[in-house]
Each structure stands twice: as structure tokens, then as C-alpha cells.
Amino acid sequence: xxxxxxxxxxxxxxxxxxxxxxxxxxxxxxxxxxxxxxxxxxxxxxxxxxxxxxxxxxxxxxxxxxxxxxxxxxxxxxxxxxxxxxxxxxxxxxxxxxxxxxxxxxxxxxxxxxxxxxxxxxxxxxxxxxxxxxxxxxxxxxxxxxxxxxxxxxxxxxxxxxxxxxxxxxxxxx
Numbered sequence: 001x002x003x004x005x006x007x008x009x010x011x012x013x014x015x016x017x018x019x020x021x022x023x024x025x026x027x028x029x030x031x032x033x034x035x036x037x038x039x040x041x042x043x044x045x046x047x048x049x050x051x052x053x054x055x056x057x058x059x060x061x062x063x064x065x066x067x068x069x070x071x072x073x074x075x076x077x078x079x080x081x082x083x084x085x086x087x088x089x090x091x092x093x094x095x096x097x098x099x100x101x102x103x104x105x106x107x108x109x110x111x112x113x114x115x116x117x118x119x120x121x122x123x124x125x126x127x128x129x130x131x132x133x134x135x136x137x138x139x140x141x142x143x144x145x146x147x148x149x150x151x152x153x154x155x156x157x158x159x160x161x162x163x164x165x166x167x168x169x170x171x172x173x174x
Contacts, residue, residue, distance in 0.1 A: 051134075058099070059129045059138040066101050066127050070144060077125060077146060079105050102128040108143075121146050 062085065069075040082100040104126040126141040 055131055055134055055136045056138070058096075059131070059136065062095070062099060062101065062129050063127050063138055063140050066103075066129070067140070067142070070103075070125065070127075075103075077103070077105055077123060077144065079103060082128075082130065096131070098131050098133040100130045100132065102130070104128065 066075065070077055080103045082102045084097060085095040085099055085101065106124045106126075108122055108124060122143050123146055124141060125144045126139055129138040129140075130136065
């Protein structure tokens with residue numbers, strides 16, 4: 001058998017070799033592109049999940065804030081259309097202007113499981129938190145007592161708002 005140097009190959013054999021190398025390069029580039037597409041899709045899914053988790057956490061925080069304001073009497077317990085998070089709410093940081101909140105307050109039905117002596121001062125309150133741009137909505141419904149009127153009750157301690165006879169530091173919770 002005779003050994004042939006590469007420069008002594010016939011022209012047809014050299015052309016086949018070049019074609020095979022070109023095919024290998026094209027297949028290799030195709031594999032790289034397919035791998036890049038899968039990696040980018042995974043990153044995109046991860047970013048969407050992170051954004052969704054951020055929306056859910058922010059909405060839950062805002063819902064707790066509005067519910068707390070309701071319980072403290074800062075926000076009036078009335079049906080109120082979508083409102084932006086702005087003054088007069090005492091929120092100490094800037095909130096994305098796409099967030100809105102809404103209250104839906106309704107009377108309890110007579111068929112409810114709540115005892116009749118509690119029903120007159122209970123309302124079903126739904127807090128709705130929305131992010132308009134992301135089309136995200138969080139709804140939370142709970143029973144809440146109607147806050148008492150801000151009239152000074154007879155026998156109340158002027159400084160602490162406690163009934164007479166209770167030591168300081170002891171409060172009455174509704």
C-alpha cells in the first residue's frame with residue numbers, strides 16, 4: 001500500500017473533505033443555536049416567575065396595609081371605587097402608580113352562620129388590590145366590625161380611651 005500526501009490527493013477527494021468539514025461546522029453551529037434558545041427560554045421563564053412573585057408579595061403587603069388602616073379607622077369602611085395609593089394614606093415609601101385599591105362593603109345575609117347578636121355590627125369587607133399594567137388582581141374578604149362613632153363615651157378615661165376601673169396598659173379589644 002502506498003501512502004499519499006494530502007497535496008497529492010485527487011481534486012474530487014479534496015472537495016469531499018472540504019464538504020464534510022463544512023457540514024460539521026453547520027451542525028456544530030446549529031447545536032449551539034438550539035442550546036442558546038433553550039437557555040434563553042429558561043431565563044425568560046425565570047424572570048417571569050420572579051416578576052409574578054414580586055407582584056404577589058407587593059399585593060399581599062398592600063392588602064395588609066389597607067386592612068390595618070381599616071381596623072385603625074384611618075380608612076372609612078364604605079364602598080369605594082378604585083383609588084390610587086396616595087394621600088391621605090400614611091405610607092412612607094413610593095408605590096408604583098399602577099397599583100390601586102378598592103373596598104367592597106356589604107351587609108351580612110340573614111342566613112349567615114353568625115349569631116344574631118353579632119350581626120348588626122359586622123360587615124363583609126372585600127379589599128381588592130390591582131396592578132393595572134400587569135393585569136394582576138388580589139381579592140381578600142373578611143368579616144369586620146363597624147367601627148364605633150368617634151363620640152366620647154360616658155365614663156371613658158380622657159387620656160387613654162379606657163373605661164373607668166381598668167388599670168393602665170389593659171385595653172379592650174373589639
